[in-house]
Amino acid sequence: MTIQFNTETFRDDYSFHNSDWAIKRFPFPFHEDSYMYSVNMEQHRGGPAGSIYEMRFDVDEHYVSEMRDRAMVLADDPLRCQSLPHMTLAGWDLLELIMVSKSEDYPDLFELHRDGDRWRWINKPMGIDHTFTFLDESTLPYGPMEYITRQAQGDFCVLDQRDDMLWMDAGMVTTQADWSLDFDIGMNFFEWHAPVPLAHEMGIFQRALKFLLNVQQGAPARRLNWTMTVNPLLDTSPENYHKWGIQKTSLTPENLGSKQHLRVELQTFFRLPRSNALVFPIRCYLCSFQDLMTVPKWGRRLHRVVRDLPDELATYKGFIDNRPMMLDYLSQFDDGAPTSPGIWPDLETEPALAK
Amino acid sequence: MSAAPQKTKPGGEQIAVTVSAIAPVNDLVTRFEFKRRDGGAFPPFSGGSHTVVEMKDGALTRLNPYSLMSDPADRTTYAISVRRDDQGRGGSLFLHNRVAVGDALNISYPVNLFALDLRAKKHLFFAGGIGITPFLAMIAQLERTNGNWELHYACRNEALGSYADQLLGKYPNNVHIYYDDQNQAIDLADLLDGQRLGTHAYVCGPKGMINWVHATASAAGWPDAQVHSEEFLAPQPGREFQVRLCKSNKTITVGETESLLEAIERAGVQAPFLCRGGACGQCETDVLKADGEFLHRDHWLDDAQHASGTKIMPCVSRFLGSLDLDR
Amino acid sequence: MSTFQFPESIKSRPVYGTLEPRPGKFHLMIADAEGAEAILDLAAADPALMAKAHVIYIPKGTGDTFVSRLKAVAPAQFYVGPSYEAAVPRLRHVLEAAHMGLQVYLTGTEGLMGQAQNEAMQAGIPHTAIQTEHRGSVARRMQCVHCKGITEDVMHDPFQCAHCGLHLFVRDHYSRRLAAYQGVCIDAEDPGNVPDPVELYS
Numbered sequence: 116m117t118i119q120f121n122t123e124t125f126r127d128d129y130s131f132h133n134s135d136w137a138i139k140r141f142p143f144p145f146h147e148d149s150y151m152y153s154v155n156m157e158q159h160r161g162g163p164a165g166s167i168y169e170m171r172f173d174v175d176e177h178y179v180s181e182m183r184d185r186a187m188v189l190a191d192d193p194l195r196c197q198s199l200p201h202m203t204l205a206g207w208d209l210l211e212l213i214m215v216s217k218s219e220d221y222p223d224l225f226e227l228h229r230d231g232d233r234w235r236w237i238n239k240p241m242g243i244d245h246t247f248t249f250l251d252e253s254t255l256p257y258g259p260m261e262y263i264t265r266q267a268q269g270d271f272c273v274l275d276q277r278d279d280m281l282w283m284d285a286g287m288v289t290t291q292a293d294w295s296l297d298f299d300i301g302m303n304f305f306e307w308h309a310p311v312p313l314a315h316e317m318g319i320f321q322r323a324l325k326f327l328l329n330v331q332q333g334a335p336a337r338r339l340n341w342t343m344t345v346n347p348l349l350d351t352s353p354e355n356y357h358k359w360g361i362q363k364t365s366l367t368p369e370n371l372g373s374k375q376h377l378r379v380e381l382q383t384f385f386r387l388p389r390s391n392a393l394v395f396p397i398r399c400y401l402c403s404f405q406d407l408m409t410v411p412k413w414g415r416r417l418h419r420v421v422r423d424l425p426d427e428l429a430t431y432k433g434f435i436d437n438r439p440m441m442l443d444y445l446s447q448f449d450d451g452a453p454t455s456p457g458i459w460p461d462l463e464t465e466p467a468l469a470k
Numbered sequence: 471m472s473a474a475p476q477k478t479k480p481g482g483e484q485i486a487v488t489v490s491a492i493a494p495v496n497d498l499v500t501r502f503e504f505k506r507r508d509g510g511a512f513p514p515f516s517g518g519s520h521t522v523v524e525m526k527d528g529a530l531t532r533l534n535p536y537s538l539m540s541d542p543a544d545r546t547t548y549a550i551s552v553r554r555d556d557q558g559r560g561g562s563l564f565l566h567n568r569v570a571v572g573d574a575l576n577i578s579y580p581v582n583l584f585a586l587d588l589r590a591k592k593h594l595f596f597a598g599g600i601g602i603t604p605f606l607a608m609i610a611q612l613e614r615t616n617g618n619w620e621l622h623y624a625c626r627n628e629a630l631g632s633y634a635d636q637l638l639g640k641y642p643n644n645v646h647i648y649y650d651d652q653n654q655a656i657d658l659a660d661l662l663d664g665q666r667l668g669t670h671a672y673v674c675g676p677k678g679m680i681n682w683v684h685a686t687a688s689a690a691g692w693p694d695a696q697v698h699s700e701e702f703l704a705p706q707p708g709r710e711f712q713v714r715l716c717k718s719n720k721t722i723t724v725g726e727t728e729s730l731l732e733a734i735e736r737a738g739v740q741a742p743f744l745c746r747g748g749a750c751g752q753c754e755t756d757v758l759k760a761d762g763e764f765l766h767r768d769h770w771l772d773d774a775q776h777a778s779g780t781k782i783m784p785c786v787s788r789f790l791g792s793l794d795l796d797r
Numbered sequence: 798m799s800t801f802q803f804p805e806s807i808k809s810r811p812v813y814g815t816l817e818p819r820p821g822k823f824h825l826m827i828a829d830a831e832g833a834e835a836i837l838d839l840a841a842a843d844p845a846l847m848a849k850a851h852v853i854y855i856p857k858g859t860g861d862t863f864v865s866r867l868k869a870v871a872p873a874q875f876y877v878g879p880s881y882e883a884a885v886p887r888l889r890h891v892l893e894a895a896h897m898g899l900q901v902y903l904t905g906t907e908g909l910m911g912q913a914q915n916e917a918m919q920a921g922i923p924h925t926a927i928q929t930e931h932r933g934s935v936a937r938r939m940q941c942v943h944c945k946g947i948t949e950d951v952m953h954d955p956f957q958c959a960h961c962g963l964h965l966f967v968r969d970h971y972s973r974r975l976a977a978y979q980g981v982c983i984d985a986e987d988p989g990n991v992p993d994p995v996e997l998y999s
């Protein structure tokens with residue numbers, strides 16, 4: 116599997132860009148022309164070849180640059196990666212899971228050689244060749260969770276399972292959609308989701324919790340979540356909101372296509388063996404509106420979803436003020452034609468825009 | 471989302487194993503050891519986990535949960551210890567009498583409903599009889615990480631004290647054995663008194679012992695969240711009853727010695743399940759109509775749900791009369 | 798009576814109860830200001846409790862109002878301190894030496910209860926086992942999510958961070974670990990546009 120890795124930035128000059136390959140495999144999250152919350156879980160057991168669902172931990176052209184951005188975020192604010200003391204064993208479980216998965220799924224990029232507890236890990240894209248002793252932290256430059264998540268795209272929440280509840284007791288969170296690990300660490304499933312409007316009343320979290328408590332070894336699950344971001348900024352943290360919030364006001368009808376991004380999270384859930392914890396990777400994919408519009412079905416659908424979204428959701432997802440401008444832009448790409456059910460681009464069957 | 475979204479397989483993923491050793495421990499207890507049929511390594515697991523062993527007994531498929539007693543770090547072998555129950559439904563008898571070294575079986579991935587609280591400053595274990603098994607794995611795990619633990623193990627007599635000698639030999643300072651026939655009893659109230667803050671208690675054994683530990687700790691001011699227990703409920707026999715499976719459009723009669731879940735499966739209908747012992751909630755089923763009396767035996771539904779007549783846990787609970795289920 | 802009916806809010810916002818005697822070997826009671834009234838109510842419900850109780854009391858603005866009445870219910874140990882911070886070394890020592898069977902009762906302001914609860918949790922007591930009852934001031938401890946500084950006794954929304962000076966709006970999202978609510982920059986998208994502060998719960 117040869118991937119051409121981009122050299123790009125997710126801040127300042129924002130040189131981030133998606134190749135055609137990346138656009139076609141982008142996880143467009145809407146399977147119908149409107150959106151409401153659901154416990155949209157399914158088994159994480161592969162997917163169509165080349166899709167983001169195929170591998171356990173998807174690696175794409177943004178890998179090297181994302182890891183560089185993560186390192187910068189952590190240098191600036193080490194509190195983005197924290198692990199309560201009892202979670203170190205879970206960190207080792209996660210390290211094993213990622214190393215085994217990546218070396219099996221991408222053998223040209225990653226290698227794992229194990230001789231009892233002596234492991235050798237080779238990460239070619241990042242130029243890492245490291246021998247260490249599994250379960251011995253003194254042989255790693257960081258704790259195991261931090262070590263491996265500095266080499267894996269997306270955020271990682273490691274949840275302790277106690278008293279029929281999940282607890283956010285460790286995490287690496289540098290690409291989040293506006294929540295703070297430093298504030299939320301130690302909270303339980305209902306508490307860290309407290310700010311989400313409407314979903315609690317709908318019983319979404321009660322059903323989701325029941326499902327997640329029963330995710331077993333060997334049977335991971337996944338779902339999609341989404342929000343909006345102006346500029347391909349990965350670090351949309353509350354910590355830095357006083358610096359990036361202003362960017363939301365920089366949208367104009369002329370730049371909206373290139374600046375406004377749909378931000379989709381592929382959330383996966385894996386049971387960890389030795390600690391019985393649950394890891395919750397949150398993989399972030401960004402795509403500009405203008406790139407999305409190259410897929411006619413997505414153009415039509417996105418307009419309808421954004422237009423009909425309840426105010427509370429548009430407010431919570433942070434784009435209520437920009438919605439009118441977004442709709443002015445998106446309506447140009449909606450000719451009113453029907454759209455097929457499902458998330459796939461369906462380029463062969465969906466007609467081009469008739470406008 | 472994906473082109474073919476899949477549902478969870480009922481019972482979770484399985485591992486194909488061969489019985490690699492059968493070792494009688496005493497008159498009642500036998501240890502069974504397993505190796506993977508494909509020669510690969512077993513998944514690691516957390517102490518307190520159990521596996522559900524699938525046994526093909528003629529036309530009947532038995533699924534029984536057993537605690538994993540082997541060292542979680544030993545990935546070559548999984549081991550369980552089974553207490554023979556001559557009055558039971560036959561699962562333990564099947565293993566004792568009909569399984570031989572070299573036989574092929576399927577077992578589930580480890581599932582943990584009795585996990586250690588890794589924040590604990592000390593782990594205090596109370597075992598009764600065959601309830602010793604999960605603690606063997608927990609102790610092996612804690613020993614690797616210099617954990618602070620203590621075991622109090624009540625046995626009927628020396629002959630039936632499974633693994634008591636080995637435990638005393640290996641950990642003379644942390645293990646205390648009590649033989650019923652020598653009138654030795656755990657001085658529970660005294661033991662609990664004076665434990666440091668942050669001590670967690672774990673009990674696995676007969677129902678009476680579990681209730682006793684919970685009640686004594688509670689009376690002494692221990693928070694409920696610091697007392698953990700596991701009790702696998704075996705489905706109890708009972709009178710036959712009729713069930714209509716509305717979604718599948720089938721009517722079945724649940725026999726005297728089979729559980730409601732087993733009857734549903736016998737009818738060719740797949741219902742979700744995991745622990746088979748009334749504790750994990752996976753088999754929770756909606757009741758559409760009930761004409762008779764519920765015999766709830768699970769640990770999953772709360773009192774209000776039991777009283778509502780709208781839910782039942784088919785793995786262990788029964789009914790007197792006729793029932794319409796959403797399956 | 799100094800009780801306040803907090804409006805219903807999000808799942809992370811703490812909900813306080815009413816202190817009641819519970820079985821235990823020893824009873825640690827920590828209160829500030831009007832929280833003394835809840836301790837007195839507890840003593841009235843079960844006078845024998847006080848013989849096994851250690852009361853840590855910070856009067857704050859109430860001065861001597863409750864001190865003699867607390868002394869009169871004869872707790873086994875009674876400490877009156879000038880501030881919560883001054884009481885912390887004592888509190889930590891008591892928790893370190895404590896055994897299972899310790900019951901903890903917290904009452905008074907949210908800030909006091911949150912911080913004391915945290916100390917008890919560090920010592921190994923689950924937060925669900927710690928009783929809390931709110932009395933007195935409804936001022937909040939606020940953490941500025943930007944600079945991580947804590948501003949005490951916040952009564953208005955928005956308010957200014959006592960550390961970095963940013964104008965922050967008050968969220969109901971609460972962290973047990975930090976014993977504080979979250980404050981977020983209010984004028985990030987329109988710098989300088991800071992609404993007039995409004996008193997909390999008005």
